[in-house]
Amino acid sequence: MLPGGGLSVPTQLPGAGTGNLTVGTSNATGSGRNKFALKPGRSLMDWIKLGKSGKDLTGVGGVRRQEVSIEDLKQHNKVDDAWISVRGRVYNVTPYMEFHPGGLDELMRGAGIDATRLFDEIHRWVNIESMLAPCLIGKLQETRPVKSVKKSPPSLAGNLNGLAPPVPQNVRKATEAETPTKPRYDWLQTDSEIHIEVYTKHPSIQHEDVIIDYSGSEFLVTMTLLDLIFTIHLDLENKLEYEYKVKTYPNGKCQLILRKSEQGIHWPTLGRPLMQHQSLVKSVEKKRNYRSCELIERCDVSHDTLLLGFQLPQGCRMCVPVGHHVYIRRNIQGTEVVRSYTVVLPSLVSTEQDTRLLEGRVFYLMVKVYLDGAMTPHIGNLNIGDTLEISNSDGNFLEKKLDSFTNLVLLAAGTGFTPMIKLINKTVSNKHKSIKDTKLMFFNKTEKDILWHEQLNELEAANERFAVSHVLSQAGSDWSGLTGRVSLDLLKQCTSQQNINNTLVCVCGPIAFTNQTIRLLKDIGYGDTQLHAFLG
Secondary structure (H helix, E strand, O other): OOOOOOOOOEEOOOOOOOOOOOOOOOOOOOOOOOOOOOOOOOOHHHHHHHHOOOOOOOOOOOOOEEEEOHHHHHOOEEOOEEEEEEOOEEEEOHHHHHHOOOOHHHHHOOOOOEOHHHHHHHHOOOOHHHHOHHHEEEEEOOOOOOOOOOOOOOOOOOOOOOOOOOOOOOOOOOOOOOOOOOOEEEEEEOOOEEEEEEEOOOOOOOHHHEEEEEEOOEEEEEEEEOOEEEEEEEEEOOOEEEEEEEEEOOOOEEEEEEEEOOOOOOOOOOEEEOOOOOEEEEHHHOOOOEEEEEEEEEEEOOOOEEEEEEEOOOOEEEOOOOOOEEEEEEEEOOEEEEEEEEEEOOOOOHHHOOHHHOOOOEEEEEEEOOOOOOOHHHHHOOOOOOEEEEEOOEOOOOHHHHHHOOEEEEEEEHHHHHHHHHHHHHHHHOOOOOOOEEEEEEEEOOHHHOOOHHHHHHHHHHOOOEEEEEEEOOOOOOOOOEEOOOOHHHHHHHHOOOOHHHEEEEEEOOHHHHHHHHHHHHHHOOOHHHEEEEOO
16 A cells, blocks of 8 residues: 555455455565556656655655654645655655555555554565655654553563553453463484474464574574564574474474584583574564575566576575565665565476475576566566575465365466465375365466466366466457456356365455455355455
């Protein structure tokens, strides 16, 4: 809804079941081109140029205020006079309206209010301070409670000065179940290995939820536990080999097996705690880690789409979960631009996978290049050996969700195909224990736009568990397949033989496609638990 666009956050549908569902503001590849039809001259690059032109975009003569009151902010809630506040700063977004890739309506959701929560739900990865710097009006005035509150009795627990903070009497205390329990960990050693055992109490944890960064003596473990991030951050006692194993167990235990550089050396301690050690924070509050990744492979997928393989830095282990993505950032004329891209596989064929994927040393992206884009022209011009700044993986699709269904239906439009790649491989090639039947309905403009057309057809011919239907909106005269856009008839055709209660439907594509598809699926009878939209 706010500046940036290009986010590929797979998420459960916000507001599902309300009858007023509006899903996200972008697509699965972070391209930003099919989110909302912008007028010519309204690209991100055009916005950056406008911001550097010297033109007053604040609407207040370029004079920044010390403070903006909540009452003043509320007055600016119209299309031709719109202010928003994010993280304590107030911006005039009126000149940005036509540049916003999510459309005017989405941006207006934050007009006249403190939109920090809305922003963090959708665009927390965007550097808004950089993107909207020319529109900065001032700081939002802090508000303080009118009525004083009594202090609770002194307590030494959890408070360094021995006093508990003031608590309003009408606020109910959080129960133990509502307060996240911080994981604990133990460590032990052999002559050759260090074992770290983390007791997370999250039975859904998988080895892909654990990222390890090790450089010099600094050792950082980032562990995703649903919407929380647990961190182990140490200055290690001695050196390790760049060789890690991560094992997870149904009871939520996670085991890290690390190889000592010097075998037979006894470590008196594991190491000294660093700044982030044993922190447990909500993922929306966690600062994202970026690392320089080297391009090691590139090939054409279609006339405008590339498959790119990247190698992570030495000492880093990152295996990306199904349907998750990474962020790429780049500084363009002093403005930090961030785009997200779903992590894919190098092939749909199991025998053609890169063995380094299981070791967490490489990852692959499928990127559609737009000649007038802010990020993709740069990506498209990368040569082998060039690097990009790439973040930790992110997303909220849980592979465990597949265990509750026997049928999987995938509905993708254009580069919305990217999160489906790992799902297809997981359920078809790897013969997922629960999913017995996988169907893909793939919507594109023309036949040349179909990504991995040949691979999909070959996979269908070789496996009775998989079926694919291609639908073209601008079919040529020699096309004998389905034509048109997403409709009730097409969706019924794709799902007609499925038992709704046993079927999971995943949808990804431009905003209009995803919204329309979800509405039609609900008309057919699918409920919230049977639907998952990969959003942006």
